[in-house]
Amino acid sequence: MKVPILKFFVLRFWFAGLLLAVSGVATAGMPLFVLNSLDGTVSVIDPEQGREIKRIPTGKEPHHLYLTPDEKSVIVANALGDSLTFIDPRTAEVQRTVTAILDPYHLRFSPDMKWFVTAANRLNHVDLYRWNGSELTLVKRIPTGKTPSHLWIDSKSTTVYSTMQDSDELVAIDLATQTLKWRIKTGALPADVFGVPGDRLLLVGLTGGDGVEVYDVSGPAPHLVKKLLTGLGAHSFRAAGDGRHVFVSNRVANSISKIDYLTLEVVDRFPAPSGPDDMDISADGKRLFVASRWAKKLTIIDLASRKVVQQIPVGKSPHGVWTLDHVPRQ
Structure with a gap:
């Protein structure tokens, strides 16, 4: 039986759309979450x-958030509230609250999905939890340096790296033994840390300085490889999704720099207003969302023109920014 050409193409595109929806590839319209640290709230944005x-x-002082391995919940860490709020990343409905999690400032799951790690910013320790798919069990509380800030876990789920904001250090924790492996001095006020694919290099943003330090962590002892000048107050990283570049927000310089992590060079820089902090990037790679910390706004930047196209009012001291509809993290 012959099918009319127009009907054939209608059916073809309908079927293609159905496949995308069933496979979960189509995530357009997903809400965007902005954590308002001084309000103790989350702003839900329709992008x-x-x-x-x-x-x-x-809870009090939500700073960062992270997706559960099954992608059914995004966890908001309430540092001063000593709690975790689980939210549906698609509907923005609160699912549950987990209490008695001491000072969860930053958080991260290990790639093998077995470990959940929190950095206690005000209490000077890193907590290692076992994750069974729904519940958390504290395995070890590890005293660190002063003011643990941001976390990174290597791709093999063997090592946790954490910056020490007020003792100016980077430390490594062995997950198998739950012990400190090493520590190294860094520049002033190290904040976010980003692992380059391959696990050999780590980038550390210096909020008290003017750039990013690059460390080789492949051997038994780490060593500084290079410093990249990005701008005053280098703070937070977000991968561009192309397997080659990562953005860093320069909170004092009011700018965002783009780093080529294969050549270890700064390849671009553009303005971002009012204390740019955490970021996310739309799945199509066209828009960068950044918290303007001092302006109580979410700023949207068009990456093709490198210009601000919109600012959306949110709560006080916006910090973490996240959406399920994002580019690949590496």
Whole structure:
């Protein structure tokens, strides 16, 4: 039986759209979450409408958030609230609250999905939890340097790296033995840390300085390889999704720099207003979302023109920014 040409193409595109929806590839329209640290709330942004559609109360001082391995929950870490708020990343509905998690400032799951790690910023320790798919069990509390800030875990799930904001250090924790492997002095106020694919190099943002330090951590002892000048207050990283570049926000310089982590060179820099902090990037790679910490706004930057195209009012001291509809993390 012959099918009319127009009907054939209609059916073909309908079927292609159905496959995308079933496979989970189509994530357009997913909400964007902005953590308002001084309000104890989460702003839920509709990226297509370009406005806040909901505000969720959490515990005190939510700073960072992370997706569970099954992608059914995004966990908001409430540092001063000593709690975790689980939110559906698709519907923005609160699922549950887990209490008695001491000072969860930063958080991360290991790639093998067995470990959940938190950095206690005000209490000077890193906590290692076992994750069974739904519940957390504290395995070890490890005293560190002063003010543990951001975490990274290598691709083999063997080592946790954490910056020490006020003792100016980078430390490594062995997950098998739950002990400190080494520590090394860094520049002033190290904040976010980003692992280059291959696990050999780590980038460390210096919020008290003007750039990013690169460390070789492949041997028994780490060593500084290079310093990249990005701008005053280098703070937070977000991978560009192309397997080659990563963005860093320069909170004092009010700019964002783009680093080629294969050549270890700064290849671009553009303005970002009012204390740019955490970032995310839309799945199509066209828009960068950044918290403007001092302006109580989420700033949207068009990456092709490198210009601000919109600012959306949110709560006080916006920090973590995240959406399920993002580019690949490496």
